[in-house]
Each structure stands twice: as C-alpha cells, then as structure tokens.
Amino acid sequence: MGATGEACISDVGIRHNQPDRQTTQQCVIVLGPGRSGTSMMSAILGQLGYNMGRRLDPANHEDQDFLEASRPISALRKKAHPERAQRLETIRQLVRRRDREHEHWGWKDPMSAFYLDAVLPEIGNPLIIALFRDVVATTVSRYKLSRTGLGGGSRRDMPSMDTVLGKVLAYQQRMINLLVDVPHPQYWVSYEKATRNREIFIDDLQVFLGRPISMAQRQAISGLIAPGNRHALS
Secondary structure (H helix, E strand, O other): OOEOOOOEEOOOEEEEOOEOOOOOOEEEEEEOOOOOOHHHHHHHHHHOOOEOOOOEOOOOOOEHHHHHHHOOOHHHHOOOOOOHHHHHHHHHHHHHHHHHHOOEEEEEOHHHHHOHHHHHHHOOOEEEEEEEOOHHHHHHHHHHHHHHOOOOOOHHHOOOHHHHHHHHHHHHHHHHHHHHHOOOOEEEEEHHHHHHOHHHHHHHHHHHHOOOOOHHHHHHHHHHHOOOOOOOOO
C-alpha cells in the first residue's frame, strides 16, 4: 500500500502519509495532552464502529486495559528503568491480541506518546490521530481540573499554573517528535477548528479513514462536538 507524498491541508487539520487506499484492517491511536479533545475523538471513533476498548472509563473514554498495562508511566519515561522492558512487553501482548480480535479498533491513552513507537511494529495497519489545542486553553483547563480534585492528588500537591504549562509543552514536544519519526498515516487536528467547522472535520475523517460516514453518523458526531455536549472542553 503506497502513500501520497504531500501533506493534505484543510481548514481543520493536516493529513500526513495518507495511503493511496485503506486496507480493511485498521487500528486508530488517539494522541494528545489531557484536555485537548482526545475524549471527544475516542467517542467519535466509537460512533464509527471502532472498538475503543472493552473497559472504557465513561468520563474520559480511556481504555483501562492500556492504562493498567502502561503504569507506572515512570517505567516508560526512562529507558534505563528496570521495569521498562516488562511494561513494553505487556503492552505488545495487548496490542497483538486486539489486532487479532478486531478488524476496526483503537485506543486512547494520553501517555501512549511515551511507548507508541515501541509497539507500532505489532500493529498491522496503524493510523494516528493527534489532537492539538491552544496551549493556554489546555493549560487553564488542566489547572482548573486539578483544583476540583478530579485530576488526582491532594490539594497540598496541586501543581502551579506554570508547572501545568511546562507539562503541556513538554508533552506536545514529545508527541511531535514521535509523529515526525513514524511513517504511518496521521491526521493532525486543531480542536478549536474542528469544533467550529464540524462538517469539514467529518469530511476529513471520512477521507483519512477511507470509510463512508452515513448521515446518521454525521449527526451523531456533530452532536458530540457541539458546545454544551459533555465532551466539550472548558
């Protein structure tokens, strides 16, 4: 399966390494820092028939199997960590099993940017959707979430605004480094532009995935993106 040489730019995002045609088997990996629209994207893929996990957290659409396999994430951040090889093998086994069991599947785990390059060879036909959101909006949203106690941790060790900003920027750089190093099909999405240009976003998805999106699916997806939906970010 060949790939087109040039990036395809729309009013919502950029498609890289777009294949000449899509194969039947597909695995779609959703990347992006927390509070950038990844939960929305996972929910959309679910609407399109992709199996995004058998144990999904309803609050954020994160696949608990992947979260458990990859934690503690500190073991994957450092190549010299004594548990890193074991964690990676656990994730590889999970990926191989899912790829055998499902024709269309995927997962969303914000920390997959720290291990995806090591497990991509296990996937028959990987596609990557990367969400980008204004860094200030992402930072403020994550900071506000930490103040509610929903972000985990005690109030005593809640991060400062500049700490949150540093983490958002560091993650985005890690994600970009990964994206430019892998040859697989990628769709880079602006969260702000996707929510403002819903029809263009859905058209982009249809082309990127190489699958028709029905009118009923379009309406469902549009509803997931609409302001006031529980997936809409503050």
